Amino acid sequence: MKANIYDIANKAGVSTATVSRALGDKQNSVKPETREKILKISEELEYRPNSLAKNLAKKTTSAIGLVLPEIQGDFYNQIIKGVDEIAFSGGYHLIVASSHSKRNIVESLLGFMHESLVDGVILMIPSMNNQLEEVLSNYKIPIVIMNDIQAYKKYDIVCIDNYQGAYSIIEYLIKSLNHTKIAMIAGPAGNHDSQMRKKGYISALKNAGIKIRKDWIIEGDFTTKGGELACSRILSLKEKPDVIFAANDNMAAGCYNVAESLGFNIPNDISIVGFDNIELGSYLRPKLTTVHVPVSEIGKISTKVLINRLHNKDDNSVEPQNIKISTGIIIGDSVTKNNYLDHNIRGKK
Amino acid sequence: MKANIYDIANKAGVSTATVSRALGDKQNSVKPETREKILKISEELEYRPNSLAKNLAKKTTSAIGLVLPEIQGDFYNQIIKGVDEIAFSGGYHLIVASSHSKRNIVESLLGFMHESLVDGVILMIPSMNNQLEEVLSNYKIPIVIMNDIQAYKKYDIVCIDNYQGAYSIIEYLIKSLNHTKIAMIAGPAGNHDSQMRKKGYISALKNAGIKIRKDWIIEGDFTTKGGELACSRILSLKEKPDVIFAANDNMAAGCYNVAESLGFNIPNDISIVGFDNIELGSYLRPKLTTVHVPVSEIGKISTKVLINRLHNKDDNSVEPQNIKISTGIIIGDSVTKNNYLDHNIRGKK
DNA sequence: CTCCATAATGTAACCGCTTACATTTGTAAA
DNA sequence: TTTACAAATGTAAGCGGTTACATTATGGAG
Numbered sequence: 001m002k003a004n005i006y007d008i009a010n011k012a013g014v015s016t017a018t019v020s021r022a023l024g025d026k027q028n029s030v031k032p033e034t035r036e037k038i039l040k041i042s043e044e045l046e047y048r049p050n051s052l053a054k055n056l057a058k059k060t061t062s063a064i065g066l067v068l069p070e071i072q073g074d075f076y077n078q079i080i081k082g083v084d085e086i087a088f089s090g091g092y093h094l095i096v097a098s099s100h101s102k103r104n105i106v107e108s109l110l111g112f113m114h115e116s117l118v119d120g121v122i123l124m125i126p127s128m129n130n131q132l133e134e135v136l137s138n139y140k141i142p143i144v145i146m147n148d149i150q151a152y153k154k155y156d157i158v159c160i161d162n163y164q165g166a167y168s169i170i171e172y173l174i175k176s177l178n179h180t181k182i183a184m185i186a187g188p189a190g191n192h193d194s195q196m197r198k199k200g201y202i203s204a205l206k207n208a209g210i211k212i213r214k215d216w217i218i219e220g221d222f223t224t225k226g227g228e229l230a231c232s233r234i235l236s237l238k239e240k241p242d243v244i245f246a247a248n249d250n251m252a253a254g255c256y257n258v259a260e261s262l263g264f265n266i267p268n269d270i271s272i273v274g275f276d277n278i279e280l281g282s283y284l285r286p287k288l289t290t291v292h293v294p295v296s297e298i299g300k301i302s303t304k305v306l307i308n309r310l311h312n313k314d315d316n317s318v319e320p321q322n323i324k325i326s327t328g329i330i331i332g333d334s335v336t337k338n339n340y341l342d343h344n345i346r347g348k349k
Numbered sequence: 350m351k352a353n354i355y356d357i358a359n360k361a362g363v364s365t366a367t368v369s370r371a372l373g374d375k376q377n378s379v380k381p382e383t384r385e386k387i388l389k390i391s392e393e394l395e396y397r398p399n400s401l402a403k404n405l406a407k408k409t410t411s412a413i414g415l416v417l418p419e420i421q422g423d424f425y426n427q428i429i430k431g432v433d434e435i436a437f438s439g440g441y442h443l444i445v446a447s448s449h450s451k452r453n454i455v456e457s458l459l460g461f462m463h464e465s466l467v468d469g470v471i472l473m474i475p476s477m478n479n480q481l482e483e484v485l486s487n488y489k490i491p492i493v494i495m496n497d498i499q500a501y502k503k504y505d506i507v508c509i510d511n512y513q514g515a516y517s518i519i520e521y522l523i524k525s526l527n528h529t530k531i532a533m534i535a536g537p538a539g540n541h542d543s544q545m546r547k548k549g550y551i552s553a554l555k556n557a558g559i560k561i562r563k564d565w566i567i568e569g570d571f572t573t574k575g576g577e578l579a580c581s582r583i584l585s586l587k588e589k590p591d592v593i594f595a596a597n598d599n600m601a602a603g604c605y606n607v608a609e610s611l612g613f614n615i616p617n618d619i620s621i622v623g624f625d626n627i628e629l630g631s632y633l634r635p636k637l638t639t640v641h642v643p644v645s646e647i648g649k650i651s652t653k654v655l656i657n658r659l660h661n662k663d664d665n666s667v668e669p670q671n672i673k674i675s676t677g678i679i680i681g682d683s684v685t686k687n688n689y690l691d692h693n694i695r696g697k698k
Numbered sequence: 699c700t701c702c703a704t705a706a707t708g709t710a711a712c713c714g715c716t717t718a719c720a721t722t723t724g725t726a727a728a
Numbered sequence: 729t730t731t732a733c734a735a736a737t738g739t740a741a742g743c744g745g746t747t748a749c750a751t752t753a754t755g756g757a758g
Contacts, residue, residue: 051466055401071433093444115397
């Protein structure tokens, strides 16, 4: 039978309070010899604290909930890994939930937050909606959001600088590689990160004096399959772009699939650019040019922010933080350098 | 302030017991109108049960712990997804822990099992050792192990049939493609799954009357980097094999990297075979020939077995199960067909 | 109308731990 | 030896539910 503090208290001839203090308290509120004795007995009895009881009494759980739209794929993986690492080293357990397929994310959230299973939640959502906002505003355990949502100033937000990431790689395509005919496979319209990436793309083109062509912006869904569909649509256009900028690497991978099956050579016939720099990208041939996103860093920083909140729970003076993580560019072999000659020739095709 | 059953009881003019029954009990032990009223009030008060208290009183947690050696990579991802799916639909929460890098898995396990955070554990370990065995045998919440460990009959085990998987793909290489010169990059020596794969490889060769060459069996570590190292060692041998059988796809991917950088053409100069059929494999070019492992199925079945145990906790009559999931072969383009002529020519090189 | 089985509800102990407050013990100064 | 105060320990009330058992209400049979 599992031993509890009563057993220890009995055997040691002290009260449960002393046992509790000997085992838990940081301050030396117990005489060293007593503590010694208690420790020894708890060893003998193979005592393991019941954290349920502990949490109930303490009104905390030492657990962090992580709610993701998906649990599969390198991207989410990295997030989980980052969160896990910091959570663990901060003494927190991690409960992961995905809102995949039939479950709606709100329900998932409710489950987490309201049943006091967790002290705080790290949340990545495809998009904010009214229902969700109501849920979030109703329940007051700390939340950190990992989406590029500027509108919601009342939450801590940690995300990558999607706008800057998209802007800079498009700028690179234009200024360094002389490209002008750049199409985009955007992410789902409702998705905030996706919106910012699109904005970055548009701004970069505009600032370079390039006209935006609506027919060169296709909406995808961040999946490989979606990338395939979008890509085949682009490649069947009468007037084709030279470069396809996919809003994430998965969709870029979809482009590779389609290009291959249609007999398009990358980058000679069509250049491909991705976003995220997930592991998969490094296996694509030619190597994918993409925006580097320090994904696990997002998880890590979010967790730090959350734990920080948890440690200063009463202190409401700290303003919600809005942390943007900057991106980099990974130069692969999936984009041609378009010198003017080339460009003209191609233009005349 | 969060409402509890006392608040509801007060407002409804009943006792907490009645509230508890109205909210929880399946049997109609409460008068419909009373239940109605209580339900309504609990709505008004936005009552959310405190599962900590519930679990403490009920002595269960409705949570399943999943302990993995790693949390990153498509393979583990699939596992998590499978477990998550079944756990959720069975009304269980999922707590994921990885034993990665500095943490040792035993410690992680201890944390989980002993603090009564979970009702049961699903466990994947790199290898069984004495320390771990002691931990496992000491604490008596249900455990399902996802490794190919025959020696430990007392646990429920769900794993793939590594032996058969390796055996059959080697047999395929030999009988259908006429290969005889097959090297293997094995997994870590301590790893049980890895050992079984190696056994399958050896048996298949032996049964076909092919001599085992020790210098053609190199130990890897299941990582891409490890695959690279092993592959470059093989490719620098005086007498090279025609086929490299990597014990998992990650290492096969490493072979691709090395082959590419050394100028070897796959499959003409060297054929590559993998194991696992993770998503990554489908992006390799030429497409990887590999052993299909229904990874998420492992997670699903393990979880079913565990939940089954949890539901029949008192019933010790059920013998530990040992479920082996069979594999298949994915035929890609990474292996040549070796007809005799070819073979001889190549042999003379 | 009384009686009694049964349905409905209430009482209170318990799950295992924490912690505010009370009490006892120890020790150095007076 | 007292006194005074700090250190060590004990007491007991929660935390928010569940549930065995006790009690009360209900309604049909006699």
